[in-house]
Amino acid sequence: MMKLCDFHIHSNNSFDAENTVDEICRSAIDKGLFAVAITDHCEAPMIKDGENCEFGCFDKLIPSSVNDTLKAREKYADTLSVFCGIELGEPMHDPESTSKALGYGDFDFVLASVHNLRNFRDFYYLDYSKTDYNEILKCYFDELAETAEFPFFDSLAHLTYPLRYISQNIGFIPSLNPFRNRIDDIFKILIRNNKSLEINVSGLFKNLNSTLPDLEILKRYKELGGELITIGTDAHSSDMVGRGIKEGIETARKAGFDRYVYYEAHTPVLVPFDLDD
Ligand SMILES: [Zn+2]
Ligand SMILES: [Zn+2]
Numbered sequence: 001m002m003k004l005c006d007f008h009i010h011s012n013n014s015f016d017a018e019n020t021v022d023e024i025c026r027s028a029i030d031k032g033l034f035a036v037a038i039t040d041h042c043e044a045p046m047i048k049d050g051e052n053c054e055f056g057c058f059d060k061l062i063p064s065s066v067n068d069t070l071k072a073r074e075k076y077a078d079t080l081s082v083f084c085g086i087e088l089g090e091p092m093h094d095p096e097s098t099s100k101a102l103g104y105g106d107f108d109f110v111l112a113s114v115h116n117l118r119n120f121r122d123f124y125y126l127d128y129s130k131t132d133y134n135e136i137l138k139c140y141f142d143e144l145a146e147t148a149e150f151p152f153f154d155s156l157a158h159l160t161y162p163l164r165y166i167s168q169n170i171g172f173i174p175s176l177n178p179f180r181n182r183i184d185d186i187f188k189i190l191i192r193n194n195k196s197l198e199i200n201v202s203g204l205f206k207n208l209n210s211t212l213p214d215l216e217i218l219k220r221y222k223e224l225g226g227e228l229i230t231i232g233t234d235a236h237s238s239d240m241v242g243r244g245i246k247e248g249i250e251t252a253r254k255a256g257f258d259r260y261v262y263y264e265a266h267t268p269v270l271v272p273f274d275l276d277d
Pocket of ligand 1: 115158
């Protein structure tokens with residue numbers, strides 16, 4: 001049997017997610033997963049906004065996420081490995097806030113994300129009919145290359161994230177050909193620094209109809225010597241936990257990988273794909 005885990009899940013300690021860590025764990029057990037990581041949102045530069053932050057007060061939300069996760073770890077010790085993670089947004093924008101975020105708990109796993117460019121709102125909110133999407137994408141990959149150099153993360157989340165919203169807005173998926181060299185740069189940095197690339201399967205169920213990043217980009221990562229991948233659903237409700245992980249593994253296999261990793265205390269643990277499966 002293929003060993004499945006989900007290393008990107010949001011609990012109700014994220015502003016946009018609805019279920020408790022306990023409900024997530026029960027769903028994961030029902031679906032036969034052996035491990036999960038709870039990775040609630042922490043948009044690092046917004047920590048400073050405290051109670052006024054539109055995404056909630058991270059000073060309260062993240063310690064609460066850690067606390068719920070540790071409780072669940074104990075409760076489900078016999079059936080499910082529960083890891084303490086964080087989805088750290090924009091770690092390069094404000095180093096002081098970033099180090100504060102990393103001090104909220106003793107994390108096993110840190111996902112690094114870029115949800116918005118410096119001085120812009122989340123890609124979700126931008127109007128791509130009024131802005132040059134290629135310019136936005138250029139800035140996105142530049143910021144990701146910068147983020148890939150950040151020392152204190154484990155896996156780079158949902159590469160190609162803006163495509164989710166650009167394609168919804170303009171009605172087609174823009175070509176990433178102009179950014180190939182930049183994406184190569186990002187991969188070389190990850191490989192040199194022993195970081196993972198995330199396969200985020202949420203795109204399988206949205207208009208993109210593919211993982212983030214997609215098969216072609218994953219092939220390139222492998223070609224350049226990429227070995228470490230994590231897989232996550234980016235679930236924002238307990239019914240989404242584990243959904244698409246098998247398809248994510250299938251995509252990884254097509255790209256030439258024969259294993260993925262999960263993280264315990266920031267150390268990658270290899271999970272070989274079961275070829276009989
Ligand atoms: Zn994200
Ligand atoms: Zn997420």
